[in-house]
Amino acid sequence: MTDVNRPPGERIGGWTRLVTARPRLSLLVALLFTALAVVAGSGVADRLSGGGWEDPASQSSYATKALEKRFPASQPNLLLLVDGGGKKVDDPAVATEARALAKKLSGEESVTGVTSYWDTGASALRSKDRGEAIIAARITGDETAAGKALERIAPDYRGQHGPVEVSVGGPVAVKQEMQTTIQEDLLRAEMMALPVTLVLLVMVFGSAVAALLPLGIGVIAILGTDAVLRVLTEFTDVSVFAQNLTTALGLGLAIDYALFIVRRFREELSAGGETLPAVAATLRTAGRTVLFSALTVAVSLAAMMVFPQYFLRSFAYAGIAVVLIAAAAALVVLPAALVLLGDRVNKWDLTRLLRRGRRADAAAKGAEPGAGWGRFARLVMRRAPVFALATVAGLVALGLPFLRVEFGTADDRQLPSSAESHVVQQHIRDGFAGGPGGGVEILAEGKPGAAALADYSAKVSALPGVLRVDSPAGRFADGHQLGKPGPAEAARAAGGAAYLSVQPKGEPVEPATQDLVRDIRAQSPPFQTSVTGTAAVLVDTKESLGDRTPWAGAIIIAVTLLLVFLLTGSLLIPLQAVLLNALSLTAMFGAMVWVFQEGHLSGPLAFTSSGDIETTLPVLMFCVAFGLSMDYGVFLLSRIKEEYERTGNHEAAVEFGLRRTGGLITAAALILAVVMVAIGTSRVTNTKMLGLGIALAVLMDAMVVRSLLVPAVMKLTGRATWWAPGPLRRLHTRFGLSEGESAPGSDTPSGGASGDAPGGSSGDAAGEADTDAASGKGRRRDRVSIR
Incomplete structure (x- = not known):
C-alpha cells in the first residue's frame, strides 16, 4: 500500500519502511548482533599491545630488529634491580646471590642475552653509591609473547632472595604494567561514567525510558567495536589505548545521536503526530543530520590511517568502527524501538513536578522554549565585533603555552610513581651513571x-x-x-x-x-x-609525523569543506567551520603543555611530568577533538540552514538555530565531558591527558565557540554567508543535503528542536514541542538523504 495520498509531513520513505516494517525483528537482530559481538570480542584486551609509537619503516626500527636478532644483549628489555639491603654490591654474599639469579634467568625459556654487573664489571650497571646493580636480559618474541613470558617468570625473581631485594623493570615490564593498569582504569571509568550519564540523561529527557535508549545504543557501539578490534588483532597490532577511545566515543556519540533523534521524535509526537509518521519525519530530519555528522567524525579519525605508527592507526580502526556502529544503531535500532514505544517513550517521568513549575513560570512570562538561548543569540549579534574579537583573543591566549611544546617518547613515567617498573627506572635515572637502554x-x-x-x-x-x-x-x-x-x-x-x-x-x-x-x-x-x-x-618518529601530518590535515580539511558545503550550499560556511573548529582546540593544546609538560597541577591530578609530550598524542587529540567539534557544528548549522531556507531571514535563522540546539548541544557536551573525565581519571598519564584534554575541547566548543563565536561571525558575514557561485549552487541543488523536509512541491515544516537558555531547565531540553509553525513551499531538489 503506497503513501502517495498522505500529507507531505506524513509520507513514509523507503528507509523508514525498511527499518520500521518489522520493529520486533529489527530489535531481535540487534540483540543477536550484540550477543555475537560479546563472544567475538571476548579476550580482546589480552591481545592488545602497549607500544606502537615507532615508524616500522624507519632506520631505528630496522636497527632495533637487527640488533635483537644478532646481538640480543644489546637490546635488553628486562632489568632486575638488585638491592644489596644495606651492603655493597661487591660484598661476597650479595655477589654470590646475584650471580645465582643471573644464571637462573639465563636458563629461562624465551630469555637470552643475560648480562650483569657481577659478570662484566661494567660501571653502567652499578649505582654510583654501589648499593644497587642490574641484571639485564632480553625476552624474545613480539610484545604479546614477551608480556606472557614476563608474567610467567617475574614472580620467581621479584622480592627477597637471601641478602638481596629484587625489583622487576625494563621496557617489557613497563608495557605489561601499563596494559594492566589501563584495563583496570577503563573498567573503573565505565563504572563511574554510566550511572552519572544515566542521571544526566534523565535530567535532560525527564523520562527514564527515553534516557535508557541512548545507553542501549552506546552499549551496542562499544561491544561491536570490541569485536572489530578482536578480529583486527589477527592481522595487525592494535594499541591497548584504543579501548579507551572505544568507550568514550561509543557512549559519547551514541548519546549525541540518540539525543538528537529521540528528542525530535518526542517533538513530532507533541505536535500531534502519530507514531509512524513521527518516526518518518524524525529520520528525514534528525536522521540526515546524524548520518552527516557520523561521516564528518569518521573522516577526521580515518585521517590517522596515513601514519605508519600502529598507535595512531589503532585509534582510526576503533574510531571508524565505533562511529559507524553508533550511527547504524541510531538509524536502525532506535527507530524500531520508537515504533514499539510510541508515546510510551515519555513514561517514568522522574522530573514531572519540577518541570511543571518551570513551565508554569515560563508560560506566565510568555516565554517560548529556548527563549533564553534566543535572547542570548540576539545579544551576541548586537555586539558581534566585540564578542568575536574577545573570544578569538581569549582562545588564542589559552593556546599560547603550546608554543613551548617539547616532544618526547612514552616511558615508565606514564605510570603512577608507585608502579614497580616506574620505581626501577627512577632508581636508574637517579642513581646510575648510565643504564641499559639510555x-x-x-x-x-x-x-x-x-x-x-x-x-x-x-x-x-x-x-x-x-x-x-x-x-x-x-x-x-x-x-x-x-x-x-x-x-x-x-x-x-x-x-x-x-x-x-x-x-x-x-x-x-x-x-x-x-x-x-x-x-x-x-x-x-x-x-x-x-x-x-x-x-x-x-x-625518526618526529620526521615521520612531520612528513605525514600535512597529508592528514589536508584530508580532514578537504572532506570537511566538501561535507559542510553539501549541508549548507555556502562557500563561506565551510571555511568558517574549519577555522572555528581549529580555534576551539587551542585551549586543549595550551593546557596539554601547561599542565602535563610543565607539571602544573601534577599533585592534584596525580601524575609525574616527564617534561615533554609524547610525539603522537597531539595528532591523535586533534583528530578526535576536531571530529567531535564538527559533530556539534553540524547540529547547529543544520537547524540554521533549515530556518534560512524557510524564511530567507539570515539573523532570524541564526537565532533560531541557537535557540533550538543550544540546550541540546550543551547537554550532549556535558555528557560527553563526563565520559571523557572518567577516562581522564586513569593512572596512565597519556590516557589522563587524552580524557581531560578532549573533555576541555568539547566544553570549549559547545559553550564558547557554538554559543559566542559562531553567531558573532555569522552576524558579521551577513547574507554573504550563504553565497556560492552559480556552478556550486547547481551542484548543491543536485546533491545537497539538509535537515529540512525536501519532498518535491511539499510544504516544509520546520519541526525544530527546542533548547535551553544558558543555565535553564533541563525540562526544556527534555522535549518541549516547537511553537513555530512552518510556512512556505519546499524547494524541489534531488537530495542525498534518508528517505
Missing part, C-alpha cells in the same frame, strides 16, 4: 674491519655531547681509546656485523641527544651503519 646504539654491517671500527669509534667519541663509546675495538672518549678490547668488547662483533654503544652526556631524549643522533648519522664510515636507541626513535 644510550645510542649503532649497528655496523658489511664486515667492518678492526681498524675501521677503531677509527670510526674514535670519531664518534669526539662528537659534541658524547661521554663514551663502547665498541669491539675497545672503549673510547674524546677521540681517544681508553683501553684494549676484552671479552665483553669481543662479544660486540659476530657474523660480519658489530654494534657500538654511545653514552651521551645528557638525558636520553633531550634536544642535544637528538642532535647527537643526527651527527652520528652524518658520518661516512667505510661500512653501513644504522642508529637506534630512545633518541633515535624519537628523531
